[in-house]
Amino acid sequence: xxxxxxxxxxxxxxxxxxxxxxxxxLDQMQVNPLAELSVLLVDVxxxxxxxxxxxxxxxxxxxxxxPMDEVGAGIDRGPTAPGVEVSEPAMLGDIVLCPEVAGKxxxxxxxxxxxxxxxxxxxxVLHILGYDHAEPDEEREMFALQNKLLAxxxxxxxxxxxxx
Numbered sequence: 001x002x003x004x005x006x007x008x009x010x011x012x013x014x015x016x017x018x019x020x021x022x023x024x025x026l027d028q029m030q031v032n033p034l035a036e037l038s039v040l041l042v043d044v045x046x047x048x049x050x051x052x053x054x055x056x057x058x059x060x061x062x063x064x065x066x067p068m069d070e071v072g073a074g075i076d077r078g079p080t081a082p083g084v085e086v087s088e089p090a091m092l093g094d095i096v097l098c099p100e101v102a103g104k105x106x107x108x109x110x111x112x113x114x115x116x117x118x119x120x121x122x123x124x125v126l127h128i129l130g131y132d133h134a135e136p137d138e139e140r141e142m143f144a145l146q147n148k149l150l151a152x153x154x155x156x157x158x159x160x161x162x163x164x
Contacts, residue, residue, distance in 0.1 A: 001026055002036040009041040011099040014114060021118045022095075024153045025125040031092070037128065038094040039121070047098035062101045063120040065127030067093040095124035118153070122146050 001023050005015050018039060026035065042050070047060040054064065068091050097120055099113065106116035123146055133139035 001031070001033050003039060004037075005039040005041070007041040008046075009043050009097075009099045011041070011043075011103070013041055013099050013117060015041075017114065018097075018117060018121050021121050021150070021153050022125055024156075025122050025149050026092075028149055028152070029125075029129055031129070032090070035090055035092050037092045037125070039124075040094060040096045041099055042096055044098060044100050047096065047101065050096060060098055060101050062098055062105060062116075063124045063127075064096045065093065065124045066096070067128045067130070093128045095121065095128060097121065097124065119146070119150055122150050122153075 003019050003022050003026075005019055007013055007015055018041075022037060022039060026037065027033075044060045047064075050064055051057040051059065051061045054066075055061070097117065099117060102116040102120055103113040106113045109116065126142055126146055131138070131142040131145070133142045
């Protein structure tokens with residue numbers, strides 16, 4: 001699984017943990033190991049611009065997902081499918097995270113900024129794979145899956161980078 005991450009936020013983030021939780025989520029969702037994903041960490045100003053331009057929102061948001069259109073044909077979300085499978089190697093898309101917004105949300109929620117970044121990473125990956133939460137049923141499905149994946153990842157422990 002090729003996941004590229006770029007931290008342009010100006011905030012110190014454990015990018016290895018972000019990569020690890022993204023990779024874990026993709027593996028659990030049975031995405032082809034040759035698939036590619038991009039993760040970009042940005043500052044509040046840039047996230048505000050992206051949110052306005054692409055979502056019509058005011059102010060910054062925590063996470064945006066930009067799936068690649070051509071991937072949709074390779075995703076199987078049928079009722080008998082054990083997960084989501086991308087049938088061919090492909091560029092899945094881009095996830096954009098804003099650590100400053102995540103930090104504020106974490107303080108409100110009573111957990112660490114790192115925990116919030118992990119949650120937002122799983123959330124972004126699920127959006128890339130076609131999950132949404134616009135309707136109540138979709139929201140229940142997506143958030144249950146998000147919570148399950150995050151709990152499993154935390155339970156198994158973060159994989160340390162080689163050479164640590």
